[in-house]
Amino acid sequence: xxxxxxKLPKSIEVALIEHATSLTPIESCGYLxxxxxxxxxxxxxxxxxxxxxxxxxxxxxxxxxxxxVRNNNENILAVYHSHPETPARLSExxxxxxxxxxxxxxxxxxxxxxxxxxxxxxIKPNKNEIKIHKVTIIII
Amino acid sequence: xxxxxxxxETTLDKxxxxxxxxxxxxxxxxxxxxxxxxxxxxxxxxxxxxxxxxEADQVExxxxxxxx
Numbered sequence: 761x762x763x764x765x766x767k768l769p770k771s772i773e774v775a776l777i778e779h780a781t782s783l784t785p786i787e788s789c790g791y792l793x794x795x796x797x798x799x800x801x802x803x804x805x806x807x808x809x810x811x812x813x814x815x816x817x818x819x820x821x822x823x824x825x826x827x828x829v830r831n832n833n834e835n836i837l838a839v840y841h842s843h844p845e846t847p848a849r850l851s852e853x854x855x856x857x858x859x860x861x862x863x864x865x866x867x868x869x870x871x872x873x874x875x876x877x878x879x880x881x882x883i884k885p886n887k888n889e890i891k892i893h894k895v896t897i898i899i900i
Numbered sequence: 901x902x903x904x905x906x907x908x909e910t911t912l913d914k915x916x917x918x919x920x921x922x923x924x925x926x927x928x929x930x931x932x933x934x935x936x937x938x939x940x941x942x943x944x945x946x947x948x949x950x951x952x953x954x955e956a957d958q959v960e961x962x963x964x965x966x967x968x
Contacts, residue, residue: 789965809966816966819935819942823960830907839965853968859933860963884929 764895766838766864766879767798773899775802777875780842780868785812791822792838792866793829798900799837803829807841814853815841838879840866847871848878855890858882864895901955915955919948922959936961 772792779802780788789807794800803825807815829836839860843851848869850858858865861883869876879895902911905926912925919938923931936943937960943951953959 787968814966814968816964819962819964822935822962822965823937823942826960826962827907841967851968857933857964857967859930860965865967886929 764864764879764881764893765797765898766866766895767898767900768792768877769799770899772799772802773877776840776866776868776877779804780844780870780875783807784842784844784870786810787812787815787842787844788868789815789817789839789841791825791829791836791863792840793832793834794837795834797837801829801832801834812844836863838864838866840868842868842870844870848876850880850882850892855882855892859884866897903953903956904958906960916952919943919951919953919959922953923948923961926961928961930963933964934961935964 787807790805791803792799793803805817806821808818809816826836848867864879864881866877866879877897879897881893881895883891901915902909919936920931923934928934932945938951939958
C-alpha cells in the first residue's frame with residue numbers, strides 16, 4: 761500500500777486535544793470528515809461506554825452524523841478516540857474492533873505532558889489476516 | 901427493484917432481499933459488526949435474516965465503532 765496521508769488543520773488538532781482533555785479520564789471519541797485527504801470538520805461523539813478504557817459510538821448518533829456529512833458533500837475520513845493514560849498506539853481491543861477498512865483511526869494520547877496524535881489504517885482482508893498501516897498526518 | 905442504499909439509488913436484480921443477503925451482496929465481511937437502519941428504524945441484528953427489503957426502501961448501514 762502507498763503511503764497514506766491525512767491533512768489535519770491546526771485548528772482541528774487543537775479541538776481534538778481540547779475535547780480529549782475536557783473529558784479525561786474518560787475516553788473521548790468522534791468522527792472527522794472532509795474531502796480527499798483533507799479534514800475539514802470535527803464531529804465530537806458521545807462515548808456511550810463512558811469509560812477510561814473503552815469507547816463506543818451511539819449508532820443513532822452515528823447514522824445522524826454520517827447523513828449530515830453526506831449532505832455536506834464530505835466523506836468520513838477518520839475516527840478519533842483518546843487514550844488518557846496510554847500511548848497513541850492501537851490497543852488489542854482497537855485492532856479487534858476496528859472493522860471498517862475506510863477511515864483512518866486517529867488516537868490522541870494524553871499520557872505525556874505534550875499530547876501525541878497518530879493515525880492508522882486497519883485492513884482485514886480475511887478473518888485471519890490483519891494489516892496495519894501507519895498514516896502520515898500533516899498539520900496544515 | 902430500486903432502493904436507496906446509504907443515500908444512493910441502487911438497482912437490485914431481485915424483487916425482495918433480506919438485510920443479510922444485502923450485506924453479503926455489498927461484500928460486508930463482518931455483518932455482525934454492522935448497524936443497519938431500515939426505513940428510519942435501527943434494526944436488531946437478530947432481525948437481519950428475516951427483514952425483507954422491498955422496492956423504494958431506504959437502507960443505511962455502518963460499522964459499529966468502538967475500541968479501547
